[in-house]
Amino acid sequence: MNMQPQIDRTTNIHAAARPANLNAGMEPLAELATQMAELDGALEALAGQTGDKAQRTLLRLNKELAGFEPCITLLGQVKSGKTSLVNAMGGWADLLPSDVNPWTSVVTSLHLTPGDARVETSARFQFMTEAEWDRLLTKGGRIGEMAGRAGAEGELAKIQAQIEQMRERSRNRLGRKFELLMGQTHEYEYFDKNLIERYICLGDDFDLESGMEGEDSQGRFADITRSADLYLNSPTVPIALCLRDTPGVNDTFMMREQVTIQAIRDSRICVVVLSASQALTSVDMGLIRMISTLKSREVVIFVNRIDELADPANQIPEIEASIRQTLDSHHGPKEAEIIFGSAYWAGKVLTGELEEMQGASGAALLNWAKVGLAAANPDQSPQDMAWALSGLPELLRSISNRIVKDLGAPLLARVASSAITMTTGQQAAHAVMIRGSKPGAALNMRDIETRFEQIVTSQMAALEDEIDAVFDAFRQRADRAHATFVNRATHSLIDHLERWGEACVWEYDATGLRLLLKSAYSVMTSRVQATALARYELAVQEVAGLLYAGFGTAVEGIQISVPEAPTVPSPVALGQTIALDFNDNWWSSWWRRTRGYKAFVKNFQQLICGETEDFMTQLKQVQTADTRASTLAGLQIFFEDQRNILMEIADHCRQDQDVQDLFASQGQQQRQDITQAALTTLGKYTA
Structure with a gap:
């Protein structure tokens, strides 16, 4: 469902003020943008020198380069200032609402595009599907399911009452449209703060005043909105970026936890936002579990709200030591x-209200300046100094370095390698036409094509069998880890009952299960990458051998690169909350319902199997399926490129084709010069 724009685009939000160093920290991205432009120029130069078949490869490479949009996901404590930080990172002080109750399960993605070009869609809002809504209504969401398994009738009754309240509120706001909206999408050619609040902010429970349009009420669609995508241009970002704001990991129905997990899976960089006043404590175990599934390279921790500290210069080292101790204790x-x-400081700079800063925050800024500006330029303006002290330049630099090293450089190498293979294949095709294939070659063109397709079939089948074997081994190891955990926990339960009886509530930590599964997943990741790389190398060898067997020395110049091994996403599903993570009245309720040693054991085993079923399925089925698809796609794309080269050679093998027709638009030497210049440029990114 598409919604037509109701107001003019001039209502789009723009920054109120900008410091001179707003893009400080994004220098690595600026260099990456220059390299991407140079590589794009080389591809464009090659476009006029290739045949129709090779153009397919160029088109794919152009799309891959143009579609590069690194995603940075922010997650953290509720009220830690994630949304305010997203606004500051995007260069807008008040773009996304940051002062409302984030009850909805909305992940908001801010897509920033360099320059001032107009985008076709400025806002897209996706509603929950009928299945998601039905799970919430009938089972109370994830937490309702847990309450039911644990026998926490009191908790379940509260959840059901809250759900009923939410459903009635939604029906009152949406009327007959309520059911029709499930699974639909609303798109706008503009967005402003009012539009955003209509979809992602809870809003108040009130009766619309006379004459007030229901469509414009705050929070009208909030209860059923699943995700929001906002598109705008930014003069500060050198490349396209996606900043993804998550509404938290702890909520009444645990719906936000699920969409947050998916958001982390879809990005390679995660910014964990903490509040300086509470840092990282046992209250944040849900957040700690989420972080623990990620690699250090994938995580940047931003401790926000240092403006609320009385003595930042002395308190910050203590806070950092506390955070590292907590991460170490919980395997982060x-x-x-x-x-x-x-x-907050960054926002004041952006709005030009630095002089209006609250007294305590201003004092904290001056205190932190004694440490943070030790090597600063004394000629900086107050706005630039405050911007540097806000931590935004340091955060942006950290993110930029990760993007360049982990995403940008591999992209450039991958695109350049494929382009080199295509270009050298094109040159080989010309050589085959001019000089002919190897004298006395036993293979004709039809034989070569037949053998090539046989190689494709056999190599693809072999890769499927090999990675399926890796996944089968992983599933068996994961099942053994799960069984081991259940056995250990059961023995601990029995021991507790024998020592203390049924009057004392027993507790058990699920960290051991997560560590066992994480270890199994790590082994699987290494084996998948090693298996894929070995099969990719064999495929390259067979294709190279076939080309030489068919065309001899005329194709020796083709530089066939080995495809890049797939990146396996971290097992973020392990961060999902389960009943064992609640050491409170949930367990007391479960304990009171159970009577007798055998009943304790049986009920516990049923409980833990039901609780872990979801993330076991995610690990064993969903994430392995995604990895399988990306692994096979890597080899499939390689073969598509080689097929295009082979078809190009076949076209040039027509002996009745006039050689001069190939160079009708320009001289042969000029054509070779352009190609060689492009190859030189491409070679810079494959070294």
């Missing part, structure tokens, strides 16, 4: 980078 990423700052 020990080498994660920790950055301190204030989105």
Whole structure:
């Protein structure tokens, strides 16, 4: 369902003010943008020198380069200032609402595009599907399911009452449209703050005043909105970026936890936002579990709200030590980078209200300046100094370096390698036409094509069998880890009952299960990558051998690169909350319902199997299926490119074709010069 724009595009939000160093920290991205432009120029130069078949490869490479949009997901404590930080990172002080109750399960993605070009869609809002809504209504969401398994009738009754209240509120707001909206999408050619609040902010429970349009009420669609995508241009970002704001990991129905997990899976960089006043404590175990599934390279911790500290210069080292101790105690990423700052300070700079800063925040800024500006340029303006002290430049630099190293450089190498293979294949095709294939070659063109397709079939089948074997081994190991955990926990339960009886409530930590599964997943990841790389190398060898057997020395110049091994996403599903993570009245309720040693054991085993079924399925089925698809796609794309080269050679093997026709638009030497210049450029990114 598409919604037509109701107001003029001039209502789009623009920054109120900008410091001179707003793009400080994004220098690595600026260099990456220059490299991408140079590579794009080389591809464009080659476009006029290739045949129709090779153009397919160029088109794919152009799309891959143009579609590069690194995604940075922000997650953290509720009220830690994630949304304010997203606004500051995007260069807008008040773009996304940051002062409302985030009850909805909405992940908001801010898509930033360099320059001032108009985008076709400025806002897209996706509603929950009927299945998601039905799960919420009939089972109370994930937490309702857990309450039912644990026998927490009191908790379940509260959840059902809240769901009923939410359903009635939604029906009152949406009327007959309520059922029709499920699974639909609303798109706009503009967005402003009012539009955003209509979809992603809870809003108040009130009766619309006379004459007030229901469509414009705050929070009208909030209860059923699943995700929001906002598109706008930014003069500060050098490349396209996606900033993904998650509404938290702890909520009444645990719907936000699920969409947050999916958001993390879809990105390679995660910014964990903490509040300086509470840092990282046992209250944040849900957040800690989420972080623990990621690698240190994938995590940047931003400690926000240092403007609320009385003595930042002395308190910040203590807070950092506390955070690292907590991460170490709970098996988190020990080498994660920790950055301190204030989105509030950044916002004041952007709005030009630095002089109007609250007294305590201003004092904290001056206190932090004694440490943070030790090597600063004394000629900087107050706005630039405050921007540097806000931590935004340091955060952006950390993110930029990760994007360049982990995403940008591999992209450039991958595109350049494929382009080189295509170009050298084109040159070989010309050589075959001019000089002919190897004298006395036993293979004709039809034989070569037949053998090539046989190679494709056999190599694809072999790769499927090999990675399926890796996944089968992983599933068996995961099942053994699960069974081992259940056995250990059961023995611990029996021991507790024998020692203390049924009057004392027993508790058990699920960390051991997560560590066992994470270890199994890590082994699987290494084996998948090693298996894929070995099969990719064999495929390259067979294709190269076939080309030489068919065309001899005329094709020796083709530079066939080995495809890049797939990146396997982290097992973020392990961060999902389960009943064992609640050491409170949930377990007391479960304990009171159970009587007798055998009943304790049986009910516990049923409970843990039901609780872990979801993330076991995610690990064993969903994530392996995604990895399988990407692994096979890598080899499939390689073969498509080689097929295009082979078809190009076949076209040039027509002996009745006039050689001069190939160079009708320009001289042969000029054509070779352009190609060689492009190859030189491409070679810079494959070294």
